[in-house]
Amino acid sequence: MTAYILNLLVLISVYAILATTLNFIIGYAGIFSLAHAVFFGIGGYTAALVAMNVSPEFFVAVPAAMAAAAVTSLLLALPALRVRGEYFVAASLGLQVLAVTLFSEWKSFTGGIGGVIGIPAVELFGFPVYKPWQFLVMALICLAIIIAITRTLVHTSFGRSLKAIRDSESAALASGKNITVIKTFSVVLSSALAAVAGALYAFYMSFINVESFMLDTSVMVMAMVIIGGTATIVGPLLGAALLMLMPSALTYLTFLPQTEIGSIQQIVYGLAMVLLMIFRPGGIVSSHPGGGK
């Protein structure tokens, strides 16, 4: 039972990192990306590759994963600079679909559909971290650092510029904000931090394949941010916890047909998205009651 709870907590921390980093661009920059799982995946694959071929040291594998995601995220920054709204959603969707095809076809990097097997345990200064509770502590520390980074940024002049761009790009431009730099930086930062989640996930599972990095994951992370509440700190954490606990909670409802649990879970969160958008568009933890951006 302890092992089961620890496992759940580690996964919640990993997805909370994803939700927090996605919230950084959705909530504060108004960049509505459906390609977050791409950077989760790039982080995971890079960390796995580095751990297996170079060193399983945390401070080698994780920076490598972050760098790889940061570089590829420029592909997402490009449409973010040129278009907004529905056009950007479509572009990020395109990137997500392309990435899934590449993940399943580029066998030397990702192992194809079969995935990467036998990723070694991560080491912290030479000490392997493999016990679940040790791993949980490490994941929670990563989450805390990432929350601290995004929180600090949001409260600086950078964060205010970001919100200014979200609310009116032309007004921000008129007041002399360098939109290109600010937007590119926020996309790169969000993607690089999402890669941390990917690396943690790869080390924890010791096996990864393309199934974890598909459009479904991007949508689920988006749902976590939205259900929890955009542009808040607590919202994404709450959303991640709720969505990760739901499948396990549903298995306790024994009157439900067990083979349909997956579907029921999806129906519940689909409905939650619809009802929240109708009655409380800011999410459960709403930063501006009565209507979010």
Added chain:
Amino acid sequence: MLFLQLLANGLQVGAIYALTAAGFSLIFGSTKIFHFAHGATFAIAAYLFHFALAGLGLHWTFAVAVAALSAVVFGVLLDRLMYAPIQRHEGSFFTVFVASFGIGIVVQNLLGSVFGRGFMSVSTPLSNSIEVMPGLYLSPLNGLAVVVAIVCFVALHFFMTHTFIGKGLRALSENPELVRTFGLSPRRLSTYAFALGSLLVVPGAIFTAAGTGINPAVGHHVMLISLAATIVGGIGSLRGAACAGLLIGVAENLAMWKLGTQWSEAITFAILFFFIIFKPSGFFGRATVS
């Protein structure tokens, strides 16, 4: 020969995409509602057609009527019960998209639970392929899909240019405020847009159910392609949606010729990605992009 075969398949698939994209484009162009659940309408029409024909054993005309009715009812209900309340208090693009996406997830899983998750296809006398030339197999359905698409587009063009409602819808896409000052109700026009747009998925849904087959994710797939076609063609341009749908259908099938099936979706989205970066207004779109 493989080339001709893939070209023929591409034209059929392209015709289906073109119609679905035209429906999405019509709704999005006139009401500015990003109706991602359009794919769900497609899946519902396809499954109910299949159920009426194979499950209940109805005559095909009734099955078509069931599919058409269900699509229109679903589209209009979404407009009235989901989009109208959202638009009343805020209606930002973001909110509408999330709600629409949510409905898509719900419908896909409901269909999976009710009808099963496997591939289903209904065989009709028209589905059987005949070897026209050595190595080239065509079914009457191939040609019929293209003919129906052309008929629908001609009818739609006539409707948009010669009827009061059609003109109203075009006016709504230009300037909703002006429509209101003229004493027309944007809400009512929106209902017409949803009814008509949803109706346009029906031929595609039927041809897919009777041809390549359907599974619960079919709506999602068709929606992704229609979205790509709408943007590549230019949002709000029916002509653009038709050309782009056809282009994507053919490109997808020709990609199989050189690269293999797994690349077909990637090709579509590579096309989309480059259009968004270099020419976001699409083939026939207006120059302004907000």
